[in-house]
Amino acid sequence: MIWALLLFVVSILLSSFFSGSETGFYRATRVRLTMDALAGSWVARGLIWLTNNPALFVATTLVGNNLANFLTSHAVVMMARQMLGTSNYVVELLGPIALTPFVFVYGELLPKQLFYAAPNRLLRWGGPFFLGFAVLFLPVSAILWMLGRALRYLSGEAPEQLQVSLARTELQRVLDEGQEVGVLRPAQRQLAQGMFLLAGKPLSTFCVPMARVVSVPLGSPKADVFRLAKRQANPFILVSERRGKRILGYVRILDLYLSESELVDEFNAIPEIVNTEPPLSALIHLRSQKQDLARVVDEAGKTTGIVTTATLSGRAWAGA
Structure with missing residues (x-):
């Protein structure tokens, strides 16, 4: 027993x-x-x-x-x-x-x-x-x-x-535990969730294809660029060759407004990011370089689209 x-x-x-x-x-x-x-x-x-x-x-x-x-x-x-x-x-x-x-x-x-x-x-x-x-x-x-x-x-x-x-x-x-004990505020928790979700998605998800990218030729009048930027609701516009479609860089609308020249004769270089790079790493890279956008290229160096800092930041705050 x-x-x-x-x-x-x-x-x-x-x-x-x-x-x-x-x-x-x-x-x-x-x-x-x-x-x-x-x-x-x-x-x-x-x-x-x-x-x-x-x-x-x-x-x-x-x-x-x-x-x-x-x-x-x-x-x-x-x-x-x-x-x-x-x-x-x-x-x-x-x-x-x-x-x-x-x-x-x-x-x-x-x-x-x-x-x-x-x-x-x-x-x-x-x-x-x-x-x-x-x-x-x-x-x-x-x-x-x-x-x-x-x-x-x-x-x-x-x-x-x-x-x-x-x-x-x-x-x-x-x-959840961080918010309960007061370590994280609701906005910080939302941002943390969005950043982790952002890191789990491919960079191509946030790219604008080149076929949909709007640009102006180098030397275009400022008035035309302002009208295009207002219609596109963009704080910057891509700049292409005078007689071609190759993208040379981009110009900020604010910088163009403060410029004394009446033509688009200066532009900022566009950095390149490989499409295999995680979105969170791309966002950190753009922030550290103080850039508004980047050219996304494949392994062969061909441009597949444009990704902006505003898009990545917005998706991070929105929970991707």
Whole structure:
């Protein structure tokens, strides 16, 4: 009877541990784990490795939960047999059912609530045990992990989708916590969200194709440029060759208005940005160079469009 009761307690603890760890895994903040890993914590490094391989983590928790449930049912059957002194299939069947509410509360609900409230602290405490179980269950969990990869390959689903979803959820939670404690103001939180969303999109999304770019020839009258700028609602106008379509640069309307010349005879050079550069990096580059726009080129050096600082900044504030 003592061994059956001890097995029951151990199985409940295992069920609590794996159920809570699963919730804590999705609630943990990657930034804190990274800081702990940089500080020399091998547990944090192991947890970060698992966050980069979420399929293996899920397989480990799945094996652990199933093992805990099997041990719980087996312990209940052992106690029923020892209490009655004989094997009764009806009691063995009703015993696990009668203890289901107890197992649900203490093996599922309560640990999930605890890990939900303090995921990082409890994961740091239980991390060594979970990493040990991950190694112990590796022969079985590796099969489930490879099966999951095969299913993803057949369905065409990218393996990084779960990581991106976790990172996005984690980022949203960090920003929410920052606003709640007063570190971030609503406008700062909105800008931070917009910048992270901006960084995840290709630069071509924010480019104006060359076919839609409006320009004036070098030497055009200022009055014509003012009318064109007013109609286009642009603070600058591109300048092309006198007898060609090649873009030479651009002129700011304010600078042109302050100029004493009645013709467009000066212009600013347009910097080039490769289309593979992230939008956030392009925005930082334009801001640091104090430029209003840039020419976006492909790997062959061919111009594919024009991107403006105002467009990138506006999309960052608008949440991309």
